[in-house]
Amino acid sequence: MSETKSTHALEVRGLVKKFGNRTVLNDISFNLKRGEILVIMGGSGCGKSTLLRHLIGVLKPNEGEIHVLGTDITKLDDDGLAKVRRRFAMMHQFGALLNSLTVGQNVALPLLESGNVSESIADLVVKLKLELVGLTGFEHLKPSEISGGMRKRVGMARALALDPELLFCDEPTSGLDPVMTAVIDQLTLDMVHKLGITAVVVTHDMTSAFRIANKMIMLFEGQIIAQGSPDEIRNNPDPRLQQFIKGEADGPIPLKLSRDDYIKRLLSVD
Amino acid sequence: MLLAYTSLTLRAFASIGRSLSGRSTLRVHATFVQMVNVGVNSLPTVGLACLFMGLVLAMQSAGQLAQLGATERVADLVSFAMLREIGPLITAVVVIGRSGSSITAELGTMKVSEEIEALEVMAIDPVRYLVVPRLLAMVIMMPCLTIIGEALGLFGGWLLGVNSLSLDPLLYITRSLQAVDLKDLYTGLFKSLVFGFLIGSIACTYGMEVRDGAEGVGRNTTRSVVSCLLAMLGMDAILTAIFFFAT
Ligand SMILES: Nc1ncnc2c1ncn2[C@@H]1O[C@H](COP(=O)(O)OP(=O)(O)O)[C@@H](O)[C@H]1O
Numbered sequence A: 001m002s003e004t005k006s007t008h009a010l011e012v013r014g015l016v017k018k019f020g021n022r023t024v025l026n027d028i029s030f031n032l033k034r035g036e037i038l039v040i041m042g043g044s045g046c047g048k049s050t051l052l053r054h055l056i057g058v059l060k061p062n063e064g065e066i067h068v069l070g071t072d073i074t075k076l077d078d079d080g081l082a083k084v085r086r087r088f089a090m091m092h093q094f095g096a097l098l099n100s101l102t103v104g105q106n107v108a109l110p111l112l113e114s115g116n117v118s119e120s121i122a123d124l125v126v127k128l129k130l131e132l133v134g135l136t137g138f139e140h141l142k143p144s145e146i147s148g149g150m151r152k153r154v155g156m157a158r159a160l161a162l163d164p165e166l167l168f169c170d171e172p173t174s175g176l177d178p179v180m181t182a183v184i185d186q187l188t189l190d191m192v193h194k195l196g197i198t199a200v201v202v203t204h205d206m207t208s209a210f211r212i213a214n215k216m217i218m219l220f221e222g223q224i225i226a227q228g229s230p231d232e233i234r235n236n237p238d239p240r241l242q243q244f245i246k247g248e249a250d251g252p253i254p255l256k257l258s259r260d261d262y263i264k265r266l267l268s269v270d
Numbered sequence B: 001m002l003l004a005y006t007s008l009t010l011r012a013f014a015s016i017g018r019s020l021s022g023r024s025t026l027r028v029h030a031t032f033v034q035m036v037n038v039g040v041n042s043l044p045t046v047g048l049a050c051l052f053m054g055l056v057l058a059m060q061s062a063g064q065l066a067q068l069g070a071t072e073r074v075a076d077l078v079s080f081a082m083l084r085e086i087g088p089l090i091t092a093v094v095v096i097g098r099s100g101s102s103i104t105a106e107l108g109t110m111k112v113s114e115e116i117e118a119l120e121v122m123a124i125d126p127v128r129y130l131v132v133p134r135l136l137a138m139v140i141m142m143p144c145l146t147i148i149g150e151a152l153g154l155f156g157g158w159l160l161g162v163n164s165l166s167l168d169p170l171l172y173i174t175r176s177l178q179a180v181d182l183k184d185l186y187t188g189l190f191k192s193l194v195f196g197f198l199i200g201s202i203a204c205t206y207g208m209e210v211r212d213g214a215e216g217v218g219r220n221t222t223r224s225v226v227s228c229l230l231a232m233l234g235m236d237a238i239l240t241a242i243f244f245f246a247t
């Protein structure tokens, strides 16, 4: 294990992932400095969540290296991976809360399981973190009793419970109202600027993306078609990128099949 | 599935080993919660099922034994069969249907809703957190349930013997006690302990291996019940051979 004292929180080299013979991620390479916010953009199904699941060690790539906080996690066993995982946290797309526990118990879970936090301290931290995401007083409800957007925010509170060095968020603001979106964005910014953590945020909300990003990556059909600072991305001439930023229906991103293809598909027998 | 089963079982043992050697903690409270789930809550069903089996055993044997003019031997037969075989068997069948299936469905649903993945990402070992408490609860509670089930089964036999066969209540009990020795009780309970381990480990494996959403949960729950039943009956044959046939 090479624990390099690099300034990069994240370094990905030549990541390739295939499900069967379908290549879902193709030659992904990027890196991220400590204390920065990386936004990964792209349409639904382009591989954003899959990329994130590689960064947190849930999926193993077919090829490539993934250095998280200075350690190549593709070469780690379960114990080594657990060691790295204690230093980062993930907010899942749908919260991924334990349904058998209350909201408060969910947020307390990583604290209590880390083994060196007493229950009274955990209680306090739970209140603080729920306050941060605007859910004071919801401790005793079950995840099934709150809305999808609230579950996400509980997921955020749980991710922040152990004050991670690196935070991954999968679509933290989709399904939230504009005010709550701004609150979560501000929270991400505060975490990074005040506590100096590093964040990786997947989103297809462009307002939110440009509000928080230091660095942006645009994924398209499993490939990075552009990466750079927000300004570089805004001024990138790639028509697919521009269509995505402006949110237009017409453009090079193929939504519909061409007329001929459509007729061919309809009449073809599989 | 056999590979997944072996690997999960080994991981569970490793996890218990780590807890015993003090390198991690056992989730004692969660284990008690599961003991209530799989054990205490199964008690009414197990009790009733065994009571019925006791009645049935007494009725079936009464006819046969009456022809030999030995109706009083109903007591021998009921206690003998109940302790050695019927008690552990009926208890296991009830627990498989009630608790084995629910363990698979619960873990499977957690798998599908990414809860297990979330645990792993929080560096919480799902085997230690979810599997070990369920497995331990099964192993501890099966013998407890079985012994209570057996008591009710014997009671069922006694009820029928005293009421319908006009046997002497006290003589029935004396005969029952004379018909069996401690080995019958021990081997029955040992069987139930092994059954508990099989049910717990198989149900957890099928739960953790769920793929493809809700459909997968349903599919694996069915498979889990079928596998538990077959494994339990197969193990019953093996253990019976070892205890009573080969020796
Ligand atoms: N476990 C899997 N097995 C097969 N295909 C998968 C799996 N996970 C994701 N995919 C495929 O990978 C592609 C990217 O999915 P995903 O990363 O979830 O997209 P999104 O960018 O919307 O988060 C999709 O086409 C999806 O069908």
Ligand SMILES: [Mg+2]
Residues within 6 Å of the ligand: A048, A049, A050, A093, A170
């Ligand atoms: Mg996604």
